[in-house]
Amino acid sequence: MSEKIYPVAVIGGGSAGTMAVLRTVLNNDETLFFPGSPKDKKKSRAFWVAKVDNMPGHQKYRKGIEEPNKESLDWLAKSEFSSIFHWHKNRGIKKIEKRIDNIFVLTDNQDFVYLAQYVILCTGVMDVQPHIQGSMDPVFPYANAQSIDYCLRCDGHHTLGKNTAIIGNGDGAAWVAIMLKERYNNPSMAVISHNNEGSFSDDVKALMTKYDIKYLDDEILEINGDRKSGTFSSFTLKNHGDYKCEFAFVSMGMIVYNELALSLNAEVDKRGFITTNPQGMSSVENFYAAGDIRAGFKKQIYTAWDMAVDSADDINRKLRAGRR
Ligand SMILES: Cc1cc2nc3c(=O)[nH]c(=O)nc-3n(C[C@H](O)[C@H](O)[C@H](O)COP(=O)(O)OP(=O)(O)OC[C@H]3O[C@@H](n4cnc5c(N)ncnc54)[C@H](O)[C@@H]3O)c2cc1C
Numbered sequence: 001m002s003e004k005i006y007p008v009a010v011i012g013g014g015s016a017g018t019m020a021v022l023r024t025v026l027n028n029d030e031t032l033f034f035p036g037s038p039k040d041k042k043k044s045r046a047f048w049v050a051k052v053d054n055m056p057g058h059q060k061y062r063k064g065i066e067e068p069n070k071e072s073l074d075w076l077a078k079s080e081f082s083s084i085f086h087w088h089k090n091r092g093i094k095k096i097e098k099r100i101d102n103i104f105v106l107t108d109n110q111d112f113v114y115l116a117q118y119v120i121l122c123t124g125v126m127d128v129q130p131h132i133q134g135s136m137d138p139v140f141p142y143a144n145a146q147s148i149d150y151c152l153r154c155d156g157h158h159t160l161g162k163n164t165a166i167i168g169n170g171d172g173a174a175w176v177a178i179m180l181k182e183r184y185n186n187p188s189m190a191v192i193s194h195n196n197e198g199s200f201s202d203d204v205k206a207l208m209t210k211y212d213i214k215y216l217d218d219e220i221l222e223i224n225g226d227r228k229s230g231t232f233s234s235f236t237l238k239n240h241g242d243y244k245c246e247f248a249f250v251s252m253g254m255i256v257y258n259e260l261a262l263s264l265n266a267e268v269d270k271r272g273f274i275t276t277n278p279q280g281m282s283s284v285e286n287f288y289a290a291g292d293i294r295a296g297f298k299k300q301i302y303t304a305w306d307m308a309v310d311s312a313d314d315i316n317r318k319l320r321a322g323r324r
Contacts, residue, residue, distance in 0.1 A: 005115045006032050006086070007319055008312075009106055011093045011260065012122030014046030015304035016291025018069040020120045021085070023312035025076055029319055030084040032116060036123075037092040037109045043257075044124050045292065045299075050146050054154055055301055065301065096260045102286060118286045118315045121274070122308065123257040125292040125299070130167050130194050130220065130250055138223050145230020148223075148248045152176050153300060156183060159247045163188045165235065167220070168251035169198040174208055176251050181211045190214040190243070192235070194252075216240055256293060269295045280311035288315070 010021045013035020024031040041047050045065075052064025061067040076085050088108065095107040096119070106114045127150040132138040142148040149155045156179070164186045166177045173191050181189045191198065191213060198215055200208070208215065218237040225232025235243045256272035267275050267283040273295035280288045290307035292299045297307060 002114065005103055005117060006030055007116070008032070008118045008120065008315055009034070009093075009104065009114065009116035010120045010122060011096075011106075012036060012044075012124060012291070013041075013069065013073075014044050014122065014124050014291065015065055015069070015301045016124070016293075016308045017120075017122035018072060019305040019308035020122055020290055020312050021087075022072055022076060023309050024120075024315065025081045025085045027312060027316040028081070028084065029312075029316055030086070032086045032088065032106075032114055034088050034091045034093050034106075034108060037090055040092040040123075043126050045126065045150075046124070048143065048150075049154075050144070052154070052301065053157065093260060096263060098264055098284065098287075104287070118288065118318070120280075120288045120290055120308065120311045120315070121261055121282075121293065122289075122291045122304075123260065123293055125254045125256045127250060127254055128252040130252060132220055132223065141227040142223060142225065142230050142232055142248075147225075147230050147232060147246070148250060150250050151299070152179060152249060153298065156180055156249075159186055160184045162186060162246040163244050164247045164249070165190045165192050165216075165243070165245045166249050166251050167192050167194050169193040169196040171201055171204050172253075173251035174200050174204045174213070176249050177213045178204070178207045178211060180249075181213060188212075188214075188244070190216050190245070192220060192237070192243075193217045195219040196252075216243065254292075258293060261287070261289065261293075271295075278310075279314035280307055281314065286315075286318075 007029045008024045009032040011034050021033045049065045052058040058064045091108045093106050097105045104116045104119050129136045166173045177189050218239050220235045222236035223232050224234045237243050258272050261274050264284045274282050274289035275295045276282050288311040290311050291304040297303045
Protein backbone atom coordinates (compact mmCIF):
# COMPACT_ATOMS: atom_id res chain seq x y z
CA MET A 1 0.00 0.00 0.00
CA SER A 2 1.24 3.48 -0.91
CA GLU A 3 1.03 5.92 2.02
CA LYS A 4 0.40 8.81 -0.33
CA ILE A 5 -2.91 10.55 0.36
CA TYR A 6 -4.53 11.66 -2.89
CA PRO A 7 -6.89 14.63 -2.77
CA VAL A 8 -9.72 12.92 -4.67
CA ALA A 9 -10.86 9.45 -5.76
CA VAL A 10 -13.63 9.00 -8.34
CA ILE A 11 -15.35 5.61 -8.35
CA GLY A 12 -17.24 4.74 -11.54
CA GLY A 13 -16.55 5.65 -15.17
CA GLY A 14 -19.98 6.21 -16.74
CA SER A 15 -21.50 9.62 -17.40
CA ALA A 16 -21.06 10.95 -13.86
CA GLY A 17 -17.63 9.43 -13.14
CA THR A 18 -16.12 10.63 -16.41
CA MET A 19 -17.42 14.16 -15.92
CA ALA A 20 -16.29 14.09 -12.26
CA VAL A 21 -12.71 13.17 -13.13
CA LEU A 22 -12.61 15.62 -16.03
CA ARG A 23 -13.63 18.41 -13.65
CA THR A 24 -11.40 17.45 -10.69
CA VAL A 25 -8.32 17.09 -12.91
CA LEU A 26 -9.02 20.31 -14.82
CA ASN A 27 -9.42 21.96 -11.39
CA ASN A 28 -5.80 20.79 -10.87
CA ASP A 29 -6.75 18.35 -8.08
CA GLU A 30 -4.77 15.12 -8.25
CA THR A 31 -7.29 12.31 -8.77
CA LEU A 32 -7.47 8.55 -8.59
CA PHE A 33 -9.94 7.22 -11.14
CA PHE A 34 -11.51 3.75 -10.95
CA PRO A 35 -13.92 3.23 -13.86
CA GLY A 36 -14.78 -0.32 -12.78
CA SER A 37 -13.81 -3.88 -13.65
CA PRO A 38 -15.13 -5.40 -16.91
CA LYS A 39 -17.86 -7.00 -14.77
CA ASP A 40 -18.81 -3.64 -13.22
CA LYS A 41 -18.94 -2.06 -16.68
CA LYS A 42 -21.17 -4.77 -18.10
CA LYS A 43 -23.75 -4.20 -15.42
CA SER A 44 -23.72 -0.40 -15.83
CA ARG A 45 -26.28 1.63 -17.79
CA ALA A 46 -23.47 3.36 -19.73
CA PHE A 47 -22.53 0.02 -21.30
CA TRP A 48 -26.05 -0.61 -22.62
CA VAL A 49 -26.72 2.81 -24.09
CA ALA A 50 -26.54 2.84 -27.89
CA LYS A 51 -27.70 5.88 -29.89
CA VAL A 52 -28.31 9.03 -27.88
CA ASP A 53 -30.81 11.34 -29.59
CA ASN A 54 -31.59 13.77 -26.76
CA MET A 55 -28.12 15.26 -26.32
CA PRO A 56 -26.80 17.70 -28.93
CA GLY A 57 -23.84 16.34 -30.92
CA HIS A 58 -24.25 12.74 -29.80
CA GLN A 59 -25.93 11.11 -32.79
CA LYS A 60 -22.67 10.26 -34.52
CA TYR A 61 -21.78 7.78 -31.78
CA ARG A 62 -22.83 4.15 -32.00
CA LYS A 63 -22.39 3.88 -28.21
CA GLY A 64 -23.49 7.32 -27.03
CA ILE A 65 -21.91 7.26 -23.57
CA GLU A 66 -18.84 5.04 -23.90
CA GLU A 67 -17.40 6.51 -27.11
CA PRO A 68 -17.42 10.23 -26.18
CA ASN A 69 -16.25 9.35 -22.64
CA LYS A 70 -13.26 7.47 -24.06
CA GLU A 71 -12.39 10.40 -26.33
CA SER A 72 -12.29 12.79 -23.36
CA LEU A 73 -10.36 10.42 -21.08
CA ASP A 74 -7.78 9.68 -23.79
CA TRP A 75 -7.35 13.40 -24.31
CA LEU A 76 -6.97 14.01 -20.54
CA ALA A 77 -4.36 11.25 -20.28
CA LYS A 78 -2.23 13.06 -22.88
CA SER A 79 -2.92 16.59 -21.68
CA GLU A 80 -0.67 18.84 -19.58
CA PHE A 81 -2.59 17.44 -16.57
CA SER A 82 -1.60 13.82 -17.23
CA SER A 83 0.69 13.60 -14.18
CA ILE A 84 -2.22 14.23 -11.77
CA PHE A 85 -4.69 11.93 -13.57
CA HIS A 86 -4.33 8.37 -12.25
CA TRP A 87 -6.52 6.26 -14.51
CA HIS A 88 -6.75 2.73 -13.12
CA LYS A 89 -8.23 1.06 -16.18
CA ASN A 90 -10.41 -1.99 -15.55
CA ARG A 91 -10.20 -1.47 -11.81
CA GLY A 92 -13.23 -1.37 -9.54
CA ILE A 93 -13.40 -0.63 -5.83
CA LYS A 94 -14.62 -3.49 -3.69
CA LYS A 95 -14.14 -2.03 -0.22
CA ILE A 96 -14.07 1.41 1.33
CA GLU A 97 -13.39 2.44 4.90
CA LYS A 98 -12.96 5.75 6.66
CA ARG A 99 -10.09 6.14 9.09
CA ILE A 100 -10.35 8.05 12.34
CA ASP A 101 -8.40 10.93 10.70
CA ASN A 102 -11.16 11.14 8.03
CA ILE A 103 -9.04 9.61 5.26
CA PHE A 104 -10.77 7.08 2.99
CA VAL A 105 -9.08 3.72 2.44
CA LEU A 106 -10.05 2.13 -0.87
CA THR A 107 -9.34 -1.45 -1.88
CA ASP A 108 -9.60 -2.33 -5.57
CA ASN A 109 -10.55 -5.62 -7.21
CA GLN A 110 -6.85 -6.61 -7.37
CA ASP A 111 -6.42 -5.90 -3.65
CA PHE A 112 -4.39 -2.73 -4.15
CA VAL A 113 -5.08 -0.15 -1.45
CA TYR A 114 -5.23 3.64 -1.90
CA LEU A 115 -5.82 6.63 0.36
CA ALA A 116 -7.95 9.67 -0.50
CA GLN A 117 -9.25 12.77 1.24
CA TYR A 118 -12.45 13.03 -0.80
CA VAL A 119 -14.47 10.44 -2.71
CA ILE A 120 -17.07 10.90 -5.45
CA LEU A 121 -19.15 7.74 -5.84
CA CYS A 122 -20.63 7.32 -9.34
CA THR A 123 -21.47 3.61 -9.48
CA GLY A 124 -24.94 4.11 -10.98
CA VAL A 125 -27.95 1.81 -11.11
CA MET A 126 -29.29 -0.98 -13.27
CA ASP A 127 -32.82 -1.55 -14.48
CA VAL A 128 -34.47 -4.76 -13.28
CA GLN A 129 -34.72 -7.05 -16.31
CA PRO A 130 -37.64 -9.28 -17.23
CA HIS A 131 -36.80 -12.98 -17.32
CA ILE A 132 -38.55 -14.77 -20.18
CA GLN A 133 -39.10 -18.41 -19.26
CA GLY A 134 -36.43 -18.03 -16.61
CA SER A 135 -33.77 -16.33 -18.74
CA MET A 136 -32.77 -12.79 -19.70
CA ASP A 137 -31.20 -13.99 -22.97
CA PRO A 138 -34.35 -13.55 -25.13
CA VAL A 139 -34.43 -9.85 -24.18
CA PHE A 140 -30.81 -8.97 -25.06
CA PRO A 141 -31.02 -8.70 -28.90
CA TYR A 142 -33.96 -6.31 -28.56
CA ALA A 143 -32.44 -4.39 -25.62
CA ASN A 144 -29.25 -3.97 -27.67
CA ALA A 145 -31.27 -2.59 -30.58
CA GLN A 146 -33.26 -0.50 -28.09
CA SER A 147 -36.61 -1.76 -29.36
CA ILE A 148 -37.02 -3.00 -25.78
CA ASP A 149 -35.96 0.02 -23.78
CA TYR A 150 -35.74 1.40 -20.26
CA CYS A 151 -35.77 5.20 -20.49
CA LEU A 152 -38.89 7.08 -21.54
CA ARG A 153 -37.15 10.45 -21.65
CA CYS A 154 -34.33 9.06 -23.83
CA ASP A 155 -36.21 6.87 -26.26
CA GLY A 156 -39.95 7.49 -25.89
CA HIS A 157 -39.97 9.23 -29.29
CA HIS A 158 -39.16 5.90 -30.98
CA THR A 159 -42.68 4.71 -30.17
CA LEU A 160 -44.31 7.17 -32.59
CA GLY A 161 -46.72 5.17 -34.77
CA LYS A 162 -45.86 1.91 -32.98
CA ASN A 163 -47.97 -0.53 -31.00
CA THR A 164 -46.28 -0.30 -27.63
CA ALA A 165 -46.30 -2.19 -24.34
CA ILE A 166 -44.88 -1.49 -20.92
CA ILE A 167 -43.61 -4.43 -18.91
CA GLY A 168 -44.37 -3.68 -15.27
CA ASN A 169 -47.11 -3.82 -12.72
CA GLY A 170 -47.41 -0.62 -10.71
CA ASP A 171 -48.25 3.05 -11.07
CA GLY A 172 -44.72 3.76 -12.40
CA ALA A 173 -45.25 1.43 -15.37
CA ALA A 174 -48.76 2.79 -15.94
CA TRP A 175 -47.46 6.37 -15.97
CA VAL A 176 -44.96 5.46 -18.69
CA ALA A 177 -47.90 4.13 -20.73
CA ILE A 178 -50.02 7.23 -20.05
CA MET A 179 -47.26 9.70 -20.90
CA LEU A 180 -46.37 7.90 -24.12
CA LYS A 181 -49.99 7.77 -25.17
CA GLU A 182 -50.45 11.49 -24.41
CA ARG A 183 -47.26 12.44 -26.27
CA TYR A 184 -47.32 10.11 -29.26
CA ASN A 185 -50.87 8.77 -29.45
CA ASN A 186 -49.59 5.26 -30.12
CA PRO A 187 -51.98 3.03 -32.10
CA SER A 188 -52.20 0.68 -29.10
CA MET A 189 -50.78 0.65 -25.60
CA ALA A 190 -50.73 -2.05 -22.94
CA VAL A 191 -49.22 -2.68 -19.53
CA ILE A 192 -48.15 -6.31 -19.23
CA SER A 193 -47.65 -7.52 -15.68
CA HIS A 194 -45.38 -10.41 -16.73
CA ASN A 195 -46.79 -12.45 -13.89
CA ASN A 196 -46.36 -9.93 -11.10
CA GLU A 197 -49.84 -8.99 -10.04
CA GLY A 198 -50.66 -5.37 -10.96
CA SER A 199 -51.73 -2.74 -8.49
CA PHE A 200 -52.75 0.74 -9.66
CA SER A 201 -54.14 3.79 -7.87
CA ASP A 202 -57.62 5.02 -8.80
CA ASP A 203 -56.36 8.12 -10.67
CA VAL A 204 -54.08 5.98 -12.79
CA LYS A 205 -56.83 3.43 -13.46
CA ALA A 206 -59.11 6.26 -14.67
CA LEU A 207 -56.46 7.53 -17.11
CA MET A 208 -55.78 4.01 -18.37
CA THR A 209 -59.48 3.65 -19.14
CA LYS A 210 -59.63 7.10 -20.77
CA TYR A 211 -56.73 6.27 -23.12
CA ASP A 212 -57.76 2.67 -23.74
CA ILE A 213 -54.55 1.33 -22.18
CA LYS A 214 -55.03 -2.40 -21.69
CA TYR A 215 -53.82 -4.10 -18.56
CA LEU A 216 -52.74 -7.66 -19.34
CA ASP A 217 -52.13 -9.72 -16.23
CA ASP A 218 -50.09 -12.27 -18.12
CA GLU A 219 -46.68 -13.81 -18.64
CA ILE A 220 -44.53 -13.18 -21.72
CA LEU A 221 -43.42 -16.54 -23.09
CA GLU A 222 -41.72 -15.40 -26.27
CA ILE A 223 -40.63 -12.33 -28.20
CA ASN A 224 -41.39 -12.82 -31.88
CA GLY A 225 -39.02 -10.94 -34.12
CA ASP A 226 -35.67 -10.82 -35.86
CA ARG A 227 -32.96 -11.24 -33.22
CA LYS A 228 -30.34 -9.98 -35.68
CA SER A 229 -31.89 -6.60 -36.40
CA GLY A 230 -33.64 -6.38 -33.03
CA THR A 231 -37.05 -5.59 -34.54
CA PHE A 232 -40.05 -7.48 -33.22
CA SER A 233 -43.73 -7.74 -34.04
CA SER A 234 -45.42 -9.44 -31.09
CA PHE A 235 -45.17 -11.09 -27.70
CA THR A 236 -46.55 -14.55 -27.13
CA LEU A 237 -48.48 -14.31 -23.86
CA LYS A 238 -49.41 -17.34 -21.79
CA ASN A 239 -53.15 -16.59 -21.61
CA HIS A 240 -53.78 -13.97 -24.31
CA GLY A 241 -51.72 -15.64 -27.09
CA ASP A 242 -50.05 -13.42 -29.70
CA TYR A 243 -50.06 -9.75 -28.71
CA LYS A 244 -49.12 -7.33 -31.51
CA CYS A 245 -46.43 -4.95 -30.34
CA GLU A 246 -43.35 -3.38 -31.95
CA PHE A 247 -41.80 -1.50 -29.05
CA ALA A 248 -41.65 -2.10 -25.31
CA PHE A 249 -40.39 -0.35 -22.22
CA VAL A 250 -39.36 -2.20 -19.11
CA SER A 251 -40.50 -0.52 -15.90
CA MET A 252 -39.80 -3.07 -13.19
CA GLY A 253 -37.65 -1.00 -10.84
CA MET A 254 -33.95 -0.35 -10.38
CA ILE A 255 -31.04 -1.98 -8.59
CA VAL A 256 -28.99 0.77 -6.94
CA TYR A 257 -25.26 0.03 -6.66
CA ASN A 258 -24.98 1.60 -3.22
CA GLU A 259 -23.03 -1.12 -1.35
CA LEU A 260 -19.93 1.03 -0.85
CA ALA A 261 -22.04 3.90 0.50
CA LEU A 262 -23.95 1.57 2.84
CA SER A 263 -20.70 0.15 4.16
CA LEU A 264 -19.85 3.71 5.32
CA ASN A 265 -23.37 4.10 6.80
CA ALA A 266 -24.29 6.83 4.31
CA GLU A 267 -27.99 7.68 4.36
CA VAL A 268 -30.14 6.46 1.49
CA ASP A 269 -33.80 7.00 0.66
CA LYS A 270 -36.36 4.18 0.75
CA ARG A 271 -35.45 3.08 -2.79
CA GLY A 272 -31.73 3.00 -1.96
CA PHE A 273 -30.63 6.24 -3.68
CA ILE A 274 -28.01 8.22 -1.76
CA THR A 275 -29.35 11.40 -0.16
CA THR A 276 -27.02 14.40 -0.23
CA ASN A 277 -26.73 18.11 0.42
CA PRO A 278 -27.11 20.43 -2.61
CA GLN A 279 -23.43 20.01 -3.53
CA GLY A 280 -23.74 16.22 -3.57
CA MET A 281 -22.10 15.38 -0.24
CA SER A 282 -23.74 12.45 1.53
CA SER A 283 -24.35 12.16 5.27
CA VAL A 284 -20.73 10.92 5.48
CA GLU A 285 -18.39 13.90 5.50
CA ASN A 286 -16.31 14.27 2.32
CA PHE A 287 -18.10 11.35 0.63
CA TYR A 288 -20.04 12.56 -2.43
CA ALA A 289 -22.47 10.89 -4.80
CA ALA A 290 -23.20 11.86 -8.42
CA GLY A 291 -25.24 10.44 -11.27
CA ASP A 292 -28.10 7.96 -11.20
CA ILE A 293 -27.14 6.78 -7.71
CA ARG A 294 -27.94 10.18 -6.14
CA ALA A 295 -31.48 10.72 -4.84
CA GLY A 296 -33.83 13.28 -6.28
CA PHE A 297 -32.59 13.89 -9.83
CA LYS A 298 -33.51 12.86 -13.37
CA LYS A 299 -31.62 9.75 -14.48
CA GLN A 300 -29.95 11.31 -17.51
CA ILE A 301 -26.51 12.00 -18.93
CA TYR A 302 -26.77 15.79 -18.61
CA THR A 303 -27.99 15.63 -14.99
CA ALA A 304 -25.17 13.19 -14.16
CA TRP A 305 -22.72 15.72 -15.61
CA ASP A 306 -24.15 18.59 -13.59
CA MET A 307 -24.10 16.63 -10.33
CA ALA A 308 -20.51 15.56 -10.99
CA VAL A 309 -19.41 19.16 -11.60
CA ASP A 310 -21.15 20.36 -8.42
CA SER A 311 -19.32 17.72 -6.36
CA ALA A 312 -15.92 18.27 -7.99
CA ASP A 313 -16.16 22.03 -7.55
CA ASP A 314 -17.25 21.73 -3.91
CA ILE A 315 -14.25 19.49 -3.22
CA ASN A 316 -11.96 21.97 -5.00
CA ARG A 317 -13.42 24.79 -2.90
CA LYS A 318 -12.58 22.87 0.29
CA LEU A 319 -9.09 21.95 -0.92
CA ARG A 320 -8.35 25.56 -1.86
CA ALA A 321 -9.68 26.82 1.47
CA GLY A 322 -7.51 24.27 3.31
CA ARG A 323 -4.38 25.54 1.56
CA ARG A 324 -5.03 29.23 2.25
C1 LIG B 1 -31.20 1.78 -22.52
C2 LIG B 1 -30.88 3.12 -21.94
C3 LIG B 1 -30.81 4.21 -22.78
C4 LIG B 1 -30.51 5.46 -22.28
N1 LIG B 1 -30.43 6.50 -23.14
C5 LIG B 1 -30.14 7.75 -22.67
C6 LIG B 1 -30.15 8.86 -23.55
O1 LIG B 1 -30.37 8.72 -24.76
N2 LIG B 1 -29.90 10.08 -23.01
C7 LIG B 1 -29.65 10.28 -21.66
O2 LIG B 1 -29.43 11.40 -21.24
N3 LIG B 1 -29.65 9.21 -20.81
C8 LIG B 1 -29.88 7.98 -21.28
N4 LIG B 1 -29.95 6.91 -20.40
C9 LIG B 1 -29.66 7.14 -18.98
C10 LIG B 1 -28.14 7.16 -18.75
O3 LIG B 1 -27.60 5.96 -19.24
C11 LIG B 1 -27.81 7.32 -17.30
O4 LIG B 1 -28.50 8.41 -16.74
C12 LIG B 1 -26.31 7.54 -17.08
O5 LIG B 1 -25.59 6.48 -17.66
C13 LIG B 1 -26.00 7.64 -15.60
O6 LIG B 1 -24.62 7.75 -15.42
P1 LIG B 1 -23.91 7.20 -14.11
O7 LIG B 1 -22.48 7.59 -14.27
O8 LIG B 1 -24.64 7.59 -12.92
O9 LIG B 1 -24.03 5.62 -14.19
P2 LIG B 1 -23.51 4.57 -15.37
O10 LIG B 1 -23.41 5.33 -16.62
O11 LIG B 1 -24.41 3.44 -15.21
O12 LIG B 1 -22.04 4.25 -14.87
C14 LIG B 1 -21.77 3.50 -13.72
C15 LIG B 1 -20.26 3.27 -13.68
O13 LIG B 1 -19.89 2.73 -12.42
C16 LIG B 1 -18.93 1.72 -12.60
N5 LIG B 1 -18.93 0.88 -11.40
C17 LIG B 1 -19.92 0.13 -10.86
N6 LIG B 1 -19.50 -0.46 -9.72
C18 LIG B 1 -18.22 -0.04 -9.53
C19 LIG B 1 -17.23 -0.28 -8.52
N7 LIG B 1 -17.49 -1.06 -7.46
N8 LIG B 1 -16.01 0.30 -8.65
C20 LIG B 1 -15.73 1.11 -9.71
N9 LIG B 1 -16.63 1.38 -10.68
C21 LIG B 1 -17.85 0.80 -10.59
C22 LIG B 1 -19.32 1.05 -13.90
O14 LIG B 1 -18.22 0.37 -14.46
C23 LIG B 1 -19.73 2.29 -14.72
O15 LIG B 1 -18.57 2.84 -15.32
C24 LIG B 1 -30.26 5.63 -20.88
C25 LIG B 1 -30.31 4.52 -20.03
C26 LIG B 1 -30.63 3.27 -20.55
C27 LIG B 1 -30.66 2.10 -19.63
